[in-house]
Amino acid sequence: MENNRYGLNKELAQMLKGGVIMDVTSPEQAKIAEEAGACAVMALERIPADIRAAGGVSRMSDPNMIRGIQEAVSIPVMAKVRIGHFVEAQILEAIEIDYIDESEVLSPADDVYHIDKTKFQVPFVCGARDLGEALRRIAEGASMIRTKGEPGTGDVVQAVRHMRAMNSEIRRVVSMAEDELFEAAKQLGVPYDLLCYVHENGRLPVVNFAAGGVATPADAALMMQLGAEGVFVGSGIFKSGNPRKRAAAIVKAVTNYHDAKMLAELSADLGEAMVGINEQEIKILMAERGK
Amino acid sequence: MQIAILALQGAFQEHGAALDALDASHFEIRQRKDLDRPFDGLILPGGESTVMRKLLLDLELFHPLKVRIQEGLPVFGTCAGLILLARDVEGGASCFGTMPIVARRNAYGRQLGSFHTKGEFGTYGTIPMTFIRAPYISDSDQGVEILSTVNGKAVAAQFQNQLVTAFHPELTKDCTVHAHFLQLVSNTLPQKAAC
Numbered sequence: 216m217e218n219n220r221y222g223l224n225k226e227l228a229q230m231l232k233g234g235v236i237m238d239v240t241s242p243e244q245a246k247i248a249e250e251a252g253a254c255a256v257m258a259l260e261r262i263p264a265d266i267r268a269a270g271g272v273s274r275m276s277d278p279n280m281i282r283g284i285q286e287a288v289s290i291p292v293m294a295k296v297r298i299g300h301f302v303e304a305q306i307l308e309a310i311e312i313d314y315i316d317e318s319e320v321l322s323p324a325d326d327v328y329h330i331d332k333t334k335f336q337v338p339f340v341c342g343a344r345d346l347g348e349a350l351r352r353i354a355e356g357a358s359m360i361r362t363k364g365e366p367g368t369g370d371v372v373q374a375v376r377h378m379r380a381m382n383s384e385i386r387r388v389v390s391m392a393e394d395e396l397f398e399a400a401k402q403l404g405v406p407y408d409l410l411c412y413v414h415e416n417g418r419l420p421v422v423n424f425a426a427g428g429v430a431t432p433a434d435a436a437l438m439m440q441l442g443a444e445g446v447f448v449g450s451g452i453f454k455s456g457n458p459r460k461r462a463a464a465i466v467k468a469v470t471n472y473h474d475a476k477m478l479a480e481l482s483a484d485l486g487e488a489m490v491g492i493n494e495q496e497i498k499i500l501m502a503e504r505g506k
Numbered sequence: 507m508q509i510a511i512l513a514l515q516g517a518f519q520e521h522g523a524a525l526d527a528l529d530a531s532h533f534e535i536r537q538r539k540d541l542d543r544p545f546d547g548l549i550l551p552g553g554e555s556t557v558m559r560k561l562l563l564d565l566e567l568f569h570p571l572k573v574r575i576q577e578g579l580p581v582f583g584t585c586a587g588l589i590l591l592a593r594d595v596e597g598g599a600s601c602f603g604t605m606p607i608v609a610r611r612n613a614y615g616r617q618l619g620s621f622h623t624k625g626e627f628g629t630y631g632t633i634p635m636t637f638i639r640a641p642y643i644s645d646s647d648q649g650v651e652i653l654s655t656v657n658g659k660a661v662a663a664q665f666q667n668q669l670v671t672a673f674h675p676e677l678t679k680d681c682t683v684h685a686h687f688l689q690l691v692s693n694t695l696p697q698k699a700a701c
Contacts, residue, residue: 223620226638226677230552230585233515252560254515254553289598289611290554291639313617313639336618463564470514470561471536 224338224358227291227313228422231255231359231445235435235466236424238262238449241280242287248452251462255291255314257447258284263320263367264450264489267499272322275303278310285310293340298505299325301334308337314359315339317352319504320366320449329505332356342426344377344502346384349419350405360419362443363502364427367450369491371428371437373502378425378441389417427502430455430488432468432481439472456486507691510535510545514561516553516586520676524684525549538566547580547691550587552638552674555611558586559601568601575604580667580694582687588670589641596644605668606647613642613659613672627662628653633680635661635673642672667694 234254239245245256260276261269275296285292291313296303298317303324307315317330319342332339333356342363343349349360362381364374384403388410391399396414400407412420425438426447435446446469452462464481471477494500509525511518513534525532533543548571550558562568575581575591581604583591590601592609614620620638627633635656643660646652654662654671661672662683667690675683 219622223622223636223638224617226636226674227617227620229517229520229677230554230638232517232519232553233513234554234557249556250560252515252557252564254557285616290556291617311616311618338617463560466557467561467564470565474537477537 220336221333221356221358225421227338228340228359231291232422233470234445235462235469236293236445236447237452237462238447239284240453242283244453244458245284245287247459248462249288249290251459252466253290253462254445255293256284256288257293257295257316257449259295262450262453263501264369264454265367266320267367267497274321275300275306278306281307281312282310295321296330297321297324299323299328299330301330304330304335304339308335312337317341317357319363319501323504329355340424342502342505343381345380346388346413347403347405348506349381349423350403350409350413353409353419353421354406357421359422359424361424361426361447364425364429365494365497366427366501368428368494368497369430369451369454369489370494371430371434372494374425374427374429374438375441377502378438378443381423382442385413385417385419388413429465430491431485432464432478435465436468436472436478439469445469451489454489456488461485461488507547507688507695508532508543508545509547509549509688509691510540510543511549512551512558512587514565515557516551517674517676518549518551518553520674521549521551521584521684524676524681527681528684528688530688535567538570541567541570546695547582547687548575549687550581550583550590551676552585552587555586555589555598555601558590559599562590562601572602572604575602575668578667578694580669580687580691582669584671584674584676585638585640588643588672591668591670592643605650605665605670607643607650607663607665607670608645609641610644611641612639613644614640623656625654625656625661627682628686630682630686633675633682634678636677637661637673640672643670
């Protein structure tokens with residue numbers, strides 16, 4: 216039986232569902248994340264909040280740093296490449312990364328084209344702000360989608376906006392008559408067959424996580440109640456007062472996102488949350504990168 | 507017959523869909539109070555075993571479930587679920603440890619080692635099999651029945667009322683393994699008295 220790589224890659228995303236993927240910058244942090252119950256880690260040299268503070272061009276992490284994290288943990292390891300930088304992606308594939316995030320958090324390498332992800336054996340996750348972006352990334356070969364949110368801010372407003380936009384457009388597509396789908400595909404700038412999938416199934420053809428600005432157990436549960444199938448937490452954990460405790464609390468909040476009593480317990484005594492910046496106060500909107 | 511599906515993390519909805527296809531009723535276990543509902547069988551899904559192990563302990567599900575499994579509750583573990591049931595785990599910590607097998611975690615390497623294949627399952631013939639960062643059974647005690655072997659490695663087994671697969675039957679449309687599990691559950695139920 217032929218191995219359907221894309222199918223296997225979508226299936227790995229299914230195994231991550233209901234879980235929390237945490238940004239880590241060292242093997243020590245990766246260990247803490249794994250012990251706290253992360254279902255995968257994102258290896259990067261600087262977390263988004265620090266990228267934002269440092270400014271300048273940010274790129275793929277040092278492969279040796281990523282290897283160190285691969286050796287430290289047994290859970291899947293993801294890493295980021297710049298939008299359109301297919302050579303960075305080739306390098307990550309060469310070190311057998313489990314998932315590549317073609318990410319707006321890094322400086323884009325191409326302001327027109329995304330990576331042709333169908334050319335790769337390893338899976339890709341991509342950010343999206345709405346249904347059109349999500350389906351375009353899937354057409355390019357992404358096997359998992361996450362909201363873009365606004366990374367490194369600790370402000371959940373954009374992740375909420377993107378998740379709501381996606382879900383409301385999905386509901387609109389579901390309610391369309393079949394002959395309206397052709398025009399909708401044209402307007403959204405997406406392949407007709409992917410739009411038909413959404414029309415018939417009422418969901419994206421791949422797993423959809425929330426990302427960008429999630430800082431508390433309540434934020435994570437909010438995204439789950441809004442329909443996310445799991446959560447990425449970037450700066451929110453290791454920029455907070457007690458990363459170990461906060462990470463474990465967010466993991467439990469994602470499992471029991473409907474239980475307000477448990478969420479109350481999980482939200483208590485977590486120490487200081489990351490300070491965060493409001494979306495009006497930031498200079499660079501990373502979510503604007505790659506459309 | 508009521509089947510409980512451990513829904514802490516991973517592909518638990520897919521198991522629900524497979525049980526729906528077989529008209530078996532089921533519910534999810536996410537916390538201690540969910541154990542108050544009666545159930546006749548338990549499914550431990552695929553996902554990350556480290557996550558499920560931690561949440562089982564933190565949410566105080568570990569001991570009550572372990573006791574029920576030891577008392578003979580039929581249980582079916584896929585991939586991570588196999589690791590949770592194994593007595594010993596190479597490359598990780600054991601969890602329930604109720605099944606006398608040794609599981610090798612991530613036995614086929616990273617995601618690039620994941621694969622689809624077909625193989626024999628017990629006496630049921632050939633079924634599709636999906637291996638995602640899968641383990642295999644590297645050793646087992648006498649009394650453990652090996653139901654499937656792929657590339658010389660044991661990938662499905664049964665010991666008394668405990669059934670495990672290293673692959674994911676819940677990701678395929680083939681319901682053979684789930685039907686086998688439901689039969690196992692039904693065998694443990696008291697026979698309905700004729701009246």
